[in-house]
Amino acid sequence: MVKIGNLELGEFPLLLAPMEDVSDPPFRAVCKENGADLMYTEFISSEGLIRDAAKSVQKLDIYDYEKPIGIQIFGNEIDSMREAAAIAAAAKPDILDINYGCPVNKVTCKGAGAGILLDIDKMVSMTAEIVKAVNIPVTVKTRLGWSQDTIRIVEVAERLQDVGIQAISIHARTRQQMYKGEADWSYLNQVKANPRLHIPVFGNGDIDSPQKAKEYREKYNVDGMMIGRAAIGYPWVFNEIKHYFTTGEMLEAPSLQERINVTKKHLDFSVQWKGEKQGILEMRRHYTNYFRGMPNFKPFRTEMVTAESYDHVIKLLDQVAEVYADYEF
Template identity: 60%
Template sequence: MKIATIDLGEKPLFLAPMEDVTDPSFRFMCKRYGADMVYTEFIPSDGLIRDASKALAKLNIFDYERPVGIQLYGHEIEPMVEAARMAEAAGPDLIDINFGCPVRKIAGRGAGSGMMRDVPKMVEMTRRIVGAVKLPVTVKTRLGWDDDSKNIVEIAERLQDVGIAALTIHGRTRAQMYRGEADWTLIGEVKRNPRMTIPVIGNGDIGSPQQAAGAFDRYGVDGVMIGRATYGRPWIFTEIRHYLTTGRLMPQPSVRERVELAKLHLDKSLEFKGEKGGVLEMRRHLSCYFKGLPDFKATRLKLVTLFDPDEIRATLDYVAETWGDFDASEIVPQPLSHNV
């Protein structure tokens, strides 16, 4: 599969852009364990234009994570065009437009999936951004605003016609938020549409190698994007690739192996964000590595409240010593927030 000239190989696996999750340290972990394409957290166009420090910091990308996309969102065309130019200057491999975030403060202002209520504006914004940058432009969106307006087949054609290089579809409407099961039927319909020539990437409820294989086989998508299932499980990309290649499941990492992964993740978080920011960012991830361990509540509380990195490392060593012989297949990672 190719996005413009970016060759991602056969059946590529994508890390979904997720607010407050896909920072450089988490992207490092997922890339290390087989993600073929990663994205920044989504960045507000208004924040970039105002030179807001938080928005600007999200432009930081690194050679180890290539190919990498910068994802933008906004509700006005001119600021989005200007933000796209700023994002291009940061040196990513592509620019991705977020037309999928269902959160009220985003969609309620007409950004994210809110743009699905104004398809002409969505198409015009996309056309302007494609014309303003030299990099490939891609889009991530949903099936429609609600059950009465599942218009993704039409939207996909119109976005392709204005020049996007690939389309990612989350299998829910905005009204569903993250409730219920993702419906891949329309994703498959978009892919089967003879008018569609760009890659179609499916997203939603992929939490196992079998589900990823089924998405490729049943719906014919060019790629699969994974969001919440990566929490506490960045190796899921390796699991899926192994299953796609061999048809067999890999054993789950042991508790001791997970401790070492958590330490590496912590080290990278500290490297990229300093001690205070690095520790605070890691709190959303640490206990996810060990979800399912018995009698873990007190230790989990320590992991998410400690400030000193050495104390966190010591607590992780305690986890290895105490639960080192626990059956790792019983550890079930739990999502912390939502895929946008």
């Protein structure tokens, strides 16, 4: 049984990665219904939280049906991160997660996200202060290192454990790699082989099929997996992986009608969360992914991403069901 603090997550939990502009409550809802064991919010700026910025505060929205849920924060100032951690903990998540992995320039140039991998001592000090500031388990999401020649992930995991984190998720790329090249999970094997390490280690990067999930589970000895891009437009990936682990067989791919039903459900959550106008606007980024690979779909996609009313989108989805009634994925 994998545990984070007193939180029991099963034998081999599948985690939904925190993804900016993706992992909001509506997306998390459909992932939860399709097998995600633990989910995280989008990363939230510590500076935004302590200044009560509306966009940052709204990202604290979590719901009982999502539990267990973690709130993730990022920043580069220890005092701000300590204060933001307390604000986030007041929203009553099960876990507080620290983002030490985001590779984008606007974050790393300020020494936040993966930028802190250039200053491991500060990373450890900041983590220690955050652990002291809250009464819930603290976890970390990070990368192997800043660059190939600065990888110290075995040491980093142990030092973070020693100041109190209760699990670590490792994206098996360096910051310099961004999202390119192949994730190198062999470093996760090294982390797990450290006899001093006893916290759960979750692997992240390139898990895009049940077959690869099973291969990596057996090969790299991790305690669970965090899935990001493979879940976008395809929340079924969690249950498909679990089914493959159990039976060695692939679940049948979701039918067109299943995809439409989940798209509608996702849209409903989005409208309930942010109102019709904003909910429809934020849903637009998802249509291409839900219907990826369908022939001659561009006219429907174009109309969906310009539709301004809930009824119009529902009508279009029903038309897709009719026009592609005989299509099989």
